[in-house]
Amino acid sequence: MTQPAILVEDLTYSYGQNLAVDHINFCMDEGEILGFLGPNGAGKSTTVKMLTGQLRPQAGRATLLGLDVARQPKQVQAQIGICFEVTNLYEEMSGVENLTLFARLFGARDFDAGALLKRVGLDGRGTDKVERYSKGMKQRLMIARALVNHPKILFLDEPTEGLDPTSAQAIRALILEERERGATIFLTTHDMHEADILCNRVAFIERGKIVALDTPHALKQAHGKRMVRAQIARPDGGLEVREILLDRPETAEEIQKMFAGEQVITLHSTEATLEDIFVRITGRGLA
């Protein structure tokens, strides 16, 4: 049996009386993308800080690639890449200089700044100072920096927040490329659509506890409502929208009757979004 890339057992942390992370448990397989979703203050950042060795857990443990992160933080950090939510690049230095600095700190041997910059779409801008980059370019450089050591686990904190659709799409493509390479990706995001299309599984965290953890499909199955939405012509010339829930014994008869007795203009199947499910489970939105 292969060991999990990340194994979290009863991980706990509190800031004074405020319990930020409350005995959470989960594991991630190699090559998996896990979306970690929750509103501000839910405990996402504290969890990431503990998993990356920036905070020492007060209870429980986390092992990454079989290494206890509290006891061997530097060995863990040598094998992970982190893309922070807030841009923290050396703005006075060029893109190449930023990447070279971190490659040296990681002792990366086969490091090629040019190739890495090309991968993130910054070829030709490597010698420019970072202060001249746009927000999207900085974000791509942040991801490139997280990749200098060919990490086995990538932590990405809101990697596409505030980016234009093209830059966001480029970054999503990179994330999928990394998964193809075999990297395990821990993705923190507010963007439910992004989580839906990228993640193998998603975890909802609320007030320090994981309240749901499964594949997006399974969560929708378990918590969403499958239905068809029909537009029907009314005798007065107007349109009536009617929703018919699926998974009921009488559904087939209801649809058959509708087609037989009424003029159906359109008919679409709909399913709940992750956001709907999050609201349903937690009783609050993601803001």
Added chain:
Amino acid sequence: MNARMLLALLRKDLKVYFANRFFALVTVLGLVAYTIMFFLLPTTVDETLELGIYMAQMPPALEALLADEEVVFYRAESEAALRQAVLDGEIPAGYAFPDDTLARLRAGERLPVTLYLSPELPPDFDGIYAMVLDEFGFALSGQTLDIAATEVTLGPDMAGQQIAPRQRMLPLLTVFILMIECLGLASLISTEIESGTLRALLVTPLTLGGLFAAKGIFGTGFAFAQASLLMLITGGFRTQPVLIATALLLGAVMVTGVAFLIASVGKDLMSVMGWGVLGMLLLALPSFSVLIPGLTTQWVKAIPSYYLVDTVYRVMNHAAGWGDVIGNLLALVVAAAVLMAAGIAVLQRKFR
């Protein structure tokens, strides 16, 4: 931390330091300005003489003489006040006449006079004191008096070895240039904390100890190089270069510790400057006691930079050797170790 990591960090610090135009400018201008200041200061000493006198009852004839003379006289209230005035450098020399001067003159007895001298008076002035004393005799009795003058030099005798103002100023300039580098380092660190770049560095295999080592080497090396350059240009290394360099190195370690302390409380350039100027003034105080003897008292020895200033001053101007300043060097080692340890202890809490 290996050499490759260390070099990468040092190269980064150098790049980021000089990317800050303010500190890049101050670093270059500071060195140039302090060097120019040194060479603009006079190389010769102003030999205008001021004299002090204490006499319990001043005869009218002597009063008239003191008023007529071009030599500026300072009338002391007591012998102790006269002595203190010489000691404080307010006057270079002073005559203390006994309280029963007039009675002795009437009785034709020998007159014992004490002449208090500053240690830095030129030897050429010796004759002037005897001449002035003869003048006093004529003023008092119309003839040469039998005066037994006792010379008391307060402090080390520097006759014939006056110290030019620029030589006095050099320790102050040294402290200033060290502090400029200290402010630069403090600003560099606080900026890295605020921008989150230090956080990014610390989630790599780089340890906190490695980071402090790199910052310590950068700060100490840079401050030492700047101070050494100033000494090299101004001739400060002419005597005992190894001893002077040792003192500068210890001073550079000390100000690096101060930089860590400032960085731990400063949030941006302005707050770093605010705290830094406070530290700069405090550390510069001992230099003023060299610049203006008697300005400060013994409490100045509580400021660690005193031991740097005193060492540089005495080695350069009094030909002091290792044995003479070993106490200062040990005090500097202790001060540098304490400040560095305190700086690291406080700053690492901020990193976490």
